[in-house]
Amino acid sequence: MYPSDRVWTNIRTELHGHRSWPALTFISLFIITALTLSTVLSTQQNFHPQPLSIPNIAKVEQETIAAHKASREKSHHYFNTLAPVNITMNTIAAIDYPDTDMFAGNNSLSQTDITVLKENIQQQTINRTKAAGILSLLPNSSLEHPVTNALQNDEKVSSVTAESTSMNEVTPAKDISLFHENDPAADDYLKDFHHTKNQRIQRPSVSKFGFQFYITPSTSYRRLSDDKVREIIQPAVAALPVNAPLNQPSNVNEVVRHRPAVGLEVGFAVLYNISSRLKLKTGLQLNIRQYHIETFQSRTYDPTTISLINFNGVENITRFSPYNNNVGYKQTELENKVYQLAIPIGIQWDVIKGKHVGVNMEASVQPTFNLNKSVYLLSTDYRHYAEGNDLVRKWNINTSVGLNLSYKSGKTSWQIGPQVRYQHLPTYSNKYPIKEYLMDYGMRIGLTRALQ
Known part of the structure; x- marks a missing residue:
């Protein structure tokens, strides 16, 4: 027997x-479905298909051929007008004698023919000016005798004209030198181009x-x-009488009980x-360095022996202190704190x-x-702590090394990273035989800004 599905x-x-x-x-x-449907519907409502325009290929091709043909004929006519054969005696006479009516004594010509001839002379005058510009490019050319020079350089001008016609264009340098006087707009363009070419981009000095x-x-x-x-x-204490402490x-x-404490460094620097x-x-910076000393406080001030080393040997000085390193009626904590300007x-x-x-990365000597200062030093018999402000070294030297991660935004850069600072000379004078060297481990946060 098998139980039911309900069981x-x-x-x-x-x-x-x-x-x-x-x-x-x-x-x-x-x-997701609602967003998809709403997007599709809104896209279809905003979409209005534009009717496709199919260009007439045959018509476009015919217009292109006609435009090309017209341009080629215009260019051919332009360079033919520069040929020396079109510079006639009438053109030269019109240039030399612009106020003389050379057709005044000719009765065989009608007034209409004279008007047409004058218009042709004016047009040929313009052509002759352009041809003179071309002749100026050829060697041994002069414009003092236009007829003679035109005949002598007929072949040269024809070759230049033929070459220009075959190329269907004039080089930019020659074209500018020939026709810039007759085209003020081109002259203005050249001046603007020269100014733009010689103009230097002014960048802000950093x-x-x-x-x-x-x-x-x-x-x-x-x-x-x-x-x-x-x-x-x-050894000097061991040589004293028997009542001197030897233990x-x-x-x-093995005697002191010191704990590290939190310090601070604040500074301002100039970078080059x-x-x-x-x-x-x-730059300039202020350092606050400290550590804690665990000791005992006595009810009375006990004599404290501090031995100093000088040129004459060992010198013992006695001070009175209520802080005992071994016994006392209550525990207490002293704070060794030094303020430094670097x-x-x-x-x-x-x-x-x-x-x-x-x-x-950065490194510095400081x-x-x-x-x-507010410091306490250990007696040379390791039994007491006494004030040692008068034995603190005035000048010292430190070095610092750091590695920073920086983030730059515009002219401002932020830095954060670890830093190690070490004191190379002892905190106290060389006379004090117990040498103390300070070392700081910190996290540096900085802001750097470039001057504009």
């Missing part, structure tokens, strides 16, 4: 639950200078070195473009330079001056 359906429902209605699928299909503003939140770390304590101070640890990093990818930069001098190189996005 199987109930079992599947108990195991898998009710099937959800695919509402999202149906709604998506409905929206300055090589730019300015940059940047801010770098960073985390300050320190590196301690007590080599001189173990080499000089501890000194072997390494300062050495090339399209390399820039020289300098003048970075460095370069910036565009590794990848795109239209909008790029990658650049002479640094220490301003207001």
Whole structure:
């Protein structure tokens, strides 16, 4: 026996639950279908087919042949009028004696014939001027005796005319030199062309200078070195009387409890473009560097021994401090904070330079001056912390290296990327045997704008 379909359906429902209605699928299909239909209908309503015009091929071909023939005849007539055979004695006489009526004594000609002859003479005068222009191109030609020169250079002019007729055009340079005086419009065109040819495109001058503003939140770390304590101070203490403390640890990093803290760098720089990818930069920046010291506070001020190294050997000074590194009635936290003013001098190189996005690297050397400070230094017996403002080095030197991702929009470029800054000289004077070197790891955000 087999159970009914209803039983199987109930079992599947108990195991898998009710099937959800695919509402999202149906709604998506409905929206797509509606958009498609509305697009098709609106396109058909806006579309008005234009009736096709079938050109008469035979008619177009006949008009083309007729236009070509008319142009060829006009050109042929134009160059024939320049031939020396059409320059007659009447033309020369009309040019030499424009105010003389050469037909006054001729009674055999009617008044109509005289008028026609005068019109022909005027036309031939124009033709003779053009022919004289052609003769000026030939060697040993002169316009002082037009009849003689016309007869001597008849063959040369005929050859020029024939060549021009066969080519059906005149070269631009010769055509301009012959007829620009008779065509003011062409002369104006040549002047405009000469001006356009010699005119230089004025491009806006781009300055090589730019300015940059940047801010770098960073985390300050320190590196301690007590080599001189173990080499000089501890042997000197061991040579003292028996009541001197001898239980000194072997390494300062095993005694102190320091935690990095957040610092800040703010600066303004001026950039100079050495090339399209390399820039020289300098400016002014302020650095705040700090880290935290975990220690204990005593109820009384205990004497603290600080040994200094000078030319005379080891010099011990005593200070009083309520901060004990090992015991005390409560825990406390000290803050070593240094304010520095630096003048970075460095370069910036565009590794990848795109239209909008790029990658650049930068490195700088930074002479640094220490301003207001609030620092505590560890005693050379590693037991107390005392104020050390008077032992802080006034001048120091730092280097910085960074890699930035840049985005350019118009004249403005934004940069963001990691930066490392390292202090090369110890924080305190060379007399203090425990050397401290600061190092900052930050994320630099900058804005660069080119000067126009």
